[in-house]
Amino acid sequence: MKIIVCIKQVPNTTEIKIDPVTNTLKRDGVPSIINPDDKTAVEAAIQLKEKHGATVTVITMGPPQAEKALREALAMGADEAFLITDRVFAGSDTLATSTIIAAAIKKLGADVVFCGRQAIDGDTAQVGPQIAEHLGVPQITYAAAIDYDAAREVLTVKRQFEDRYQTLEVSGQCLITILSTLDKPRYMNVWDIVDQDEKEVGLITYKDIEENLNLADIGLKGSPTKVKSTATKQFDKTIETVELDPETAAKTIVDALKARHLI
Amino acid sequence: MAKNIWVFCEQRDGQLQSVALELIGVARELAEKTGEKVCAALLGHKITDKAAELVAYGADEVHVVDDACLEKFVTEQYAQAVTALAKKYEPSVILFGATSIGRDLAPRLSARLKTGLTADCTKLEMDEEGNLFMTRPAFGGNLFATIICPDHRPQMSTVRPGVMKKLERDDARQGEVVVESIEFDTAKFAVKVVDEVRSIQCAVNIEEAKLLVACGRGLKDVKPAYTVAEKLGGSVASSRALVDAGIMDHCSQVGQTGKTVRPEAYLAFGISGAIQHLAGMEESEYIVAVNTDKNAPIFKVANLGIVSDAAAVMKNIEKLL
Known part of the structure; x- marks a missing residue:
């Protein structure tokens, strides 16, 4: 089985702060990480490899510094890694991004594609299903557990909804998007850290995949959606904060709710 | 020419989801701007009787696809049905709930219909020319971005449940119910539902x-x-x-x-x-x-x-x- 895992390097948004003076995001010094759902996708792929034998290829699209995320995935145990990077890819929205990544996957060839469910910087969850459509393969999103039946060559996926789970089966090529709750990603292995130093991170540029790619469909020009404007969040509530002992606090809350006919 | 505001009306076990009614509410507001219609797409099995409820909450037209293959949500089955409706009626806008169903189906469709999609919107506005302004949080809610899709139709968006307001139910409202028949390409149904368990x-x-x-x-x-x-x-x-x-x-x-x-x-x-x-x-x-x-x-x-x-x-x- 050949598994390709798509990952994204993201700023650790839990550490993003707003500059109170300029009202802009302070990204300086915010560390970059492998997107959490994607890291679990790498873990899931390596587990399949360990149980059933597979090759795990990790790919990412991004600027040259995204190589660091690929090296981390190699140190977890991925077999090979490719950085999809080119100036003509810049400014791509989710549809254009998925078009590029799908072209790269076509070139590399894969039986199964894993993605994280969504990235913490954009939270769109769109690129995975869009890649699946470009590849013409079925998708299963929100995977909370994955199992492979080698005898039947069937993947069984526990698919999470807000109020239920589905157990789904798929055979043949497919794309699965994975929840970080599926499993905890392993730490980088000491030997794999040493090994990954010797591994090459392959480069995929526009020229490498141009037979599967139309310039009109990628980059800023090939993106149907455009950002019109951005704004930061404003809070405008009337605020009343008091320090109280638990007993008085309880009475204050119950009185306030009663006064507003909420209870 | 693309026209009308369409809403993918999510149902589970034959029950319309609250977000479907909320989306009809916001679609009404958008439609007022351009004088277009609010059209509801209702997919499922044995759900035709739910169409009246969608009319009561503000839909002008309800297009029902009632088929056994749509009983449980599976991406490809639903994608084929919505694609068929989108090709037949050429909507200007299609709205989906940003649920685990909408966020699975909508991106698949955006790639199939080759158009833009904006995720998890918390605000929607429309100008007189029918351009949709879709506002969404980014970077974990630290920033808000307003997105447009100027040259492609339909304009597609998933909308956070609980954000838009549904209209008051009015059973006197009039609307048209159209039962659609769709030719499914069952050869593409590769994912099998083995089990479904409510949590x-x-x-x-x-x-x-x-x-x-x-x-x-x-x-x-x-x-x-x-x-x-x-x-x-x-x-x-x-x-x-x-x-x-x-x-x-x-x-x-x-x-x-x-x-x-x-x-x-x-x-x-x-x-x-x-x-x-x-x-x-x-x-x-x-x-x-x-x-x-x-x-x-x-x-x-x-x-x-x-x-x-x-x-x-x-x-x-x-x-x-």
Whole structure:
């Protein structure tokens, strides 16, 4: 089985702060990480490899510094890694991004594609299903557990909804998007850290995949959606904060709710 | 030419989801701008009788695809049905709920229809020319971006449940119900549903609660919250921290990666209020926050903020009721 895992390097948004003076995001010094759902996708792929034998290829699209995320995935145990990077890819929205990544996957060839469910910087969850459509393969999103039946060559996926789970089966090529709750990603292995130093991170540029790619469909020009404007969040509530002992606090809350006919 | 505002009306087990009605509500507002119609796409099996409800909530036309293959949600089956409708009627806009169904189906369709898609919108506006302005949070709610899709139709968006308001039900409203027949390409149905299990903890939908007792890391024990919630006539919600810790189920989670709620009262106990959490609850009518840290960001959105030990306050409230 050949598994390709798509990952994204993201700023650790839990550490993003707003500059109170300029009202802009302070990204300086915010560390970059492998997107959490994607890291679990790498873990899931390596587990399949360990149980059933597979090759795990990790790919990412991004600027040259995204190589660091690929090296981390190699140190977890991925077999090979490719950085999809080119100036003509810049400014791509989710549809254009998925078009590029799908072209790269076509070139590399894969039986199964894993993605994280969504990235913490954009939270769109769109690129995975869009890649699946470009590849013409079925998708299963929100995977909370994955199992492979080698005898039947069937993947069984526990698919999470807000109020239920589905157990789904798929055979043949497919794309699965994975929840970080599926499993905890392993730490980088000491030997794999040493090994990954010797591994090459392959480069995929526009020229490498141009037979599967139309310039009109990628980059800023090939993106149907455009950002019109951005704004930061404003809070405008009337605020009343008091320090109280638990007993008085309880009475204050119950009185306030009663006064507003909420209870 | 592309025209009309379409809504993908999600149903589960034959029950229309609240978000479907909310989307019809916002679609009505958008349609007023351009004088277009609000069209509902209702997909499922044995669901045709639900069409009248969609009319009562504001749909001008309901297009029903009733087929056994649509009984349970599977991406390809649903994608084929919506694609067929989109090709036949050429909508200007298609709205989906940003649920685990809408967020699976809509991106698949955007690639199939070769158009743009904006995820998780919290605000939609339209100009007289029919251009949709789609506003969504990004970077965990730190930033808001307004997105347009100027040269492609349909303009597609998923919209957060609980954010838009449904109209008052009016059974006197008139609308047209069109039963559609679709030729499915069953050869492409590669994913098989083996089993479907409703999760018990999700029996309560926190999006519909009038009062929520929300638990955070500051509570060692969440049991008293259930007692208090029951006595107050509300439900229990949770911050992400307790979901990640395995104490609360994901379906009770409020915030960017959970649900958006706007109950009449939101009581936050031991929740610090990361911006991702605030994004899911700040529209609540009345917010009470209890936390030991007086600098906790939750106090920025609270109407009543109390610096005190959350567990002890909870215990005292229980005594008072």
